Amino acid sequence: MIEIQNVTKEYDTKNGTVVGVDNVSLTIREGEIFGIVGYSGAGKSSLLRCINLLERPTKGTIKVDGVDLTKLKGESLRRARLKIGMIFQHFYLISQKTVFENVAFALKAAKVPKDQIKPRVEELLEMVGLSDKKDVYPAQLSGGQKQRVAIARALANNPTVLLCDEATSALDPKTTKSILKLLKKINKELNITIVLITHEMDVVKEICDRMAVMEKGRIIEEGRVYDIFASPKEQLTKEFISSVISYDIPEAILLECTGTIVKVTFKGKVAGEGVISDTLKVHQVDGNFLHGSIEYIQDEPLGIFIMELKGEKQEIEKALRYIENRAAQVEVINYGI
Ligand SMILES: Nc1ncnc2c1ncn2[C@@H]1O[C@H](COP(=O)(O)OP(=O)(O)O)[C@@H](O)[C@H]1O
Ligand SMILES: [Mg+2]
Known part of the structure; x- marks a missing residue:
């Protein structure tokens, strides 16, 4: 379970303070797929990066499985972070390393004993359907395959939570579907809680159980995806829904x-x-x-x-x-x- 309590994230810039996240409180339940939608600049990435303390919140607390991450530092924070995997829109694979080495890297960084690395990487590549690509370099892969490598890497250290920052936004619709299917499988089979941020409402409709809508750093609406589609309250939510289900009449x-x-x-x-x-x-x-x-x-x-x-x-x-x-x-x- 992820408990976000009164989290604010401010950035100091040349032009003054920019508020990325404005006093957000949100509870994400164990085993669910939670979607956060909003336009660019709404604060989605800032909030997601606060969850694994890639950004330290200016105010508020983040508890993952009961542990307040904002109280941790150094080695204990690094260890807690291993339980939170993350994937991104642009994959961030190491181009000089093969698929196998990219995944193995996460295990080495976590000081997994050498003899356990090979079987674990093979198991992970099997799970994401890339066993036959293990000796290939990222440049030789399609976008969807690159994201599969990133997913294998994110899952290497058995996280309980997977954070996805616009993970399908660089992919075509068909590849998006296949990646969403894989995320759903991971959620079900490994019981990993997934937090997914996106500006695409059909992604949320496809796999999320519950969702929140963000605007100007705040959460303006949240609930079961079904209930929000059935009776959206805020104008912005209605706008997002109309991108998937349009009832415009000439x-x-x-x-x-x-x-x-x-x-x-x-x-x-x-x-x-x-x-x-x-x-x-x-x-x-x-x-x-x-x-x-x-x-x-x-x-x-x-x-x-x-x-x-x-x-x-x-x-x-x-x-x-x-x-x-x-x-x-x-x-x-x-x-x-
Ligand atoms: N590292 C940063 N430094 C300064 N401002 C930032 C930084 N990251 C995000 N912001 C600002 O915070 C706000 C929210 O951005 P972001 O979290 O990236 O939104 P989203 O992911 O919804 O597009 C924006 O105004 C953005 O310019
Ligand atoms: Mg973003």
């Missing part, structure tokens, strides 16, 4: 609408039910679908439909109540003219 179509436009969100199994057709049967209301889809957030369906309802205002109100009672969330977007 202006020309909106101008033609004379009824009430509503967005109906169905959570879970009910997404597949005929709630809307029942609604239209029971009430004196006509309905037009403008947009709709069922998204799967880690296998859990989330149905979102935008429709125009036409009829007497009272009947529409009744229809909306009816939908709400059938375990859906209804939001009136705007009233027709």
Whole structure:
């Protein structure tokens, strides 16, 4: 478990103090995949680097598995850090060393006995699917393969936590998927807690259990990924979601609408039910679908439909109540003219 308490990170620069992280408190549970999203400059990397004390917080405490890292120094801090692996957008492999040597390096640095290094590197390369590349140099690898080497290196000393700083941002969509699949496997099989920061909401949708949204050094919203997709509260969160699920309706179509436009969100199994057709049967209301889809957030369906309802205002109100009672969330977007 990672407990971030009232962490602030300030940087002293020529132009004065820059606040990277502003009084953040956050608890990341053991074994979960936690995503932090935000635009560039939001403070994501600063916060992540505070977790393993690559940056020392200006204020606040960081506890990993109950140990307050901000109280540690020297050798005890180095030892505690071995339990926290990290990977980056640009991999940071040593170009003069082979794949094998890059991974072995992490073990040597941790003073692992020589005879244990070879079998351990082989085991790690097997896990990331690169056994056949062990004697190759990084320049001969694709981006996805380089990230796999970096993952093997990060896992070398059996960490309990893996920090990922935009780990898929330099990769194409297909490679991104394969790396996310590998991270998920590592999370499940080795029970490693993963903290992943990204500006790509589809990465979060794909593998995270819970998430937080950062802006100007602060966390402005957090919760289960599913709940945040189903009912985002902050404008910025809505913006991030719309990059994955877009419900923009062409202006020309909106101008033609004379009824009430509503967005109906169905959570879970009910997404597949005929709630809307029942609604239209029971009430004196006509309905037009403008947009709709069922998204799967880690296998859990989330149905979102935008429709125009036409009829007497009272009947529409009744229809909306009816939908709400059938375990859906209804939001009136705007009233027709
Ligand atoms: N080493 C540093 N020195 C000075 N300012 C920094 C440093 N690292 C980050 N910052 C500043 O802190 C803020 C947050 O940056 P960062 O944590 O890199 O955000 P993100 O990862 O979300 O893009 C930005 O204003 C950035 O300029
Ligand atoms: Mg960053």
